[in-house]
Amino acid sequence: MLNKIWGFLIVLGICVAALNGRIGNISTAVIDSSREAVSLCITMLGIMSLWTGLMNIAKKAGIIDFLTRAMMPVLKFLFPGVPEGHRANEYIASNMISNMLGLGWAATPAGLKAMKELKELNNQSSTASTDMCTFLIVNISSLQLIPVNIIAYRTQYGSVSPTEIIGMGLAATTVSTLAGVIFSVCARNFVKKKDER
Amino acid sequence: MRFLYYLSDGIIPFIFIIIVGYGLLNKINIFDVFIEGAVDGFKTVYKILPTLIGLMVMVGILRVSGCLDYLVAFMKPVSRITGFPSELLPLVVVKMFSSSAATSLLIDIYKQAGPDSYLGTLASVIMSCSETIFYTMSIYFVTAKVTKTRYTLIGALIAGAAGIAASMIIV
Secondary structure, three states: OHHHHHHHHHHHHHHHHHHOOOHHHHHHHHHHHHHHHHHHHHHHHHHHHHHHHHHHHHHHOOHHHHHHHHHHHHHHHHOOOOOOOOHHHHHHHHHHHHHHOOOHHHHHHHHHHHHHHHHHHOOOOOEOOHHHHHHHHHHHOOOOOOOHHHHHHHHHOOOOOHHHHHHHHHHHHHHHHHHHHHHHHHHHHHHHHHHHO | OHHHHHHHHHHHHHHHHHHHHHHHHOOOOHHHHHHHHHHHHHHHHHHHHHHHHHHHHHHHHHHHHOHHHHHHHHOHHHHHHHOOOHHHHHHHHHHOOOHHHHHHHHHHHHHHHOOOOHHHHHHHHHHHOOOOHHHHHHHHHHHOOOOEOOOHHHHHHHHHHHHHHHHHHHO
């Protein structure tokens, strides 16, 4: 899919540039863009490594385990279909905490394991359980507390205050997550009532 | 809104103090552990680089050819109805499918308008409050071999829309 879109857009871009008489600018654009990607990644290397290094301390010091345990009461409310003490709880919590701390690469494996456990709880059905829907909606609503990569991009492009957006981002992401949670709970109850009838 | 600025200023030093301090109290070799973890961040960025080169070159071509301007002009009616700047509409749509492609567009906005402009700030906030809906859904549901996803998509879209609406009010 992405292969075709990428190719199509490049061909389209070059054709449109030719029609607009801007074909001469393409070479510069191509070379500049590839160079920019590299310098962007150099800035990101610094900020991302700093962040993951710091988070590794948090992990080894037990802060992440502590946060995962602190999540449990919330999970009980969000996922009533998961029994207390079930392994799915652990995976879901660790996925959410990793997402909150901006460790996407650590979040996905835990999230996939959580899905497998949820599927088992759902008798291996090919239809999503309400808990699965809630899990994905909350996951997609973005839980990230500090948008580390956005800060890196802003730094690279000369922002006077790259971290200025943290507070606003946090407020916006809280709203989107709340909306996701409210919808999930309503939809869950609606589906349950329909099934009972 | 002033509170949000204080929060922005304070949160990173706060996280540093908590984590480093707690690590010290627990008598962990914090510097060794830090280095070990930093390697992971290094690897993540290293893996993104080729994707980013490919996509930023694509956006670069679309920018100089004038295609992006056509797209923005084409989306003007939507922005007239919703009040949402048409320059950011492509970003919102692309973000649902691919995070790297959205990053390339975000960079384009930073270059055109500046990261601290209204458009740059709004784009930053939107990018930090949304996830790649279709990509995430496909990875999770395909791995779990679930075909009927029920109301997941609607819920994700509602959450995303709420995030964008909130961003517009806040910025």
